[in-house]
Amino acid sequence: MLSKGLLRVLIGITNVLFFIAGGTALGVGVWFSMDKLFVSDLIGTGLFSAASYLFIFCGAFIILLSFLGCAASVFESKKLLILYLFLVILILIVFLSAAIVAAVFQGELTSSLQERMQTTLKQGYGNNIYGSEENRKITESWNFAQKTLRCCGVDDSGYGIYRETQWYRDAVSQAIDLSQVNFVPESCCVYLEHRQRYQNVDLCQRNPYGPPTNPDPNSSKNDNMYYDGCLSAAQHYGEDNAGVILAIGFGFSFVLIAGIVLSILLIRKMSNLSFDPVSTKVT
Structure with missing residues (x-):
């Protein structure tokens, strides 16, 4: 049976891991909120922004929880330890619920995401970008995403969607020679990182011998x-990092369960519960 001193040490180690996990979540949330919010413009919803801020909130909450666990262990406060146990169980339930919902509705989420991306591209890309701040952000976000993820449009070989945009209609209406009309924006062209320029913009946008x-x-x-x-492209990026994401999720779940088990054992120790068998001998 583990001693009370050993349990306190183990809970301390667990809370150090909580602190690291919370700091990681907080950092990811800040990074997303500062650098990746262009995704919200692509999909036409604030859900991604909300998820980023949720990461920040959860990270800060887990950091505070690690301090609560350490305080409960150091001061041997049964009330603080019970509160800590309740909050850890709550986090585990939320974490598992989110994972289950994501797995169950994965297909519907992908379909909804596809429709939203098509809508923002058709309605917002290049549409009065000097008069509409929203459309300017949508246009800049699409250009950034296509250049960064090395993709074009929404679907594979779906570059034809640009003919349904205001960007293309304006180009046609203003062109004297239709052979000079661009069919895709520059961000759809292959970008050479080592040269910091696009490979061949003219043939990319107006190739007379193919797409x-x-x-x-x-x-x-x-x-x-x-x-x-x-x-x-976004799905492939997620699949490439799926192993790391699963490893982090599994590790975090293990730490949460360890925190719950150790807390229960320490509460029992602090309560001085005895499970000595009751004598049934008749005197």
Whole structure:
């Protein structure tokens, strides 16, 4: 049986891990809120922004919880330890519930995301960007996403969606020679990181021998533009990092369960519960 002193040490170690996990979540939330909020403009919803702020809140909460656990252990306060146990169980329930909901509704979330991305691109991209702050942000966010994720449009080989945008309609209405109209924006073109420039913008945007001018994506291939849609590019990015995400999730769940078990054992020790068998011998 573990001694009370050993249990206090183990709870201390567990709370150090809580502190690290909370700091990580807080850092990820701040990073997302400062650098990745362009995703909210792409999907036309504030859910991503809300998720970023939720990361910040949860990270700060877990950090405070680690201090509460350490205080309960150091001062051997049964009331603080019970409160700590309740909050850890609550976090575990929320964490598992979120994971289950994400798994169950994954298909619906992907479909909804696809529709939202198509809507923002068709309605907002290049549409009065000097008069509409919202459309300017949408346009900048799409350009940033396509350049960063190396994708074009929403669906794979879905560059044709740009013909449904105000950006393309304005280009056609203002063009003297339609052969000079761009079919895709510059951000859809292959970007050479080592040279800090696009590979061949003219052939990318107006290639006369294949996409994007040719509506049949199977007829030939334009090596100067991206064919992956931004939806699949984002999914591939997530799949590439799925192992790390699962490892972090599993590790965090294990730490939460360890915190619950150790807290229960220490509460029992502090309560001086005795489970000595009752004698049934008749005198």
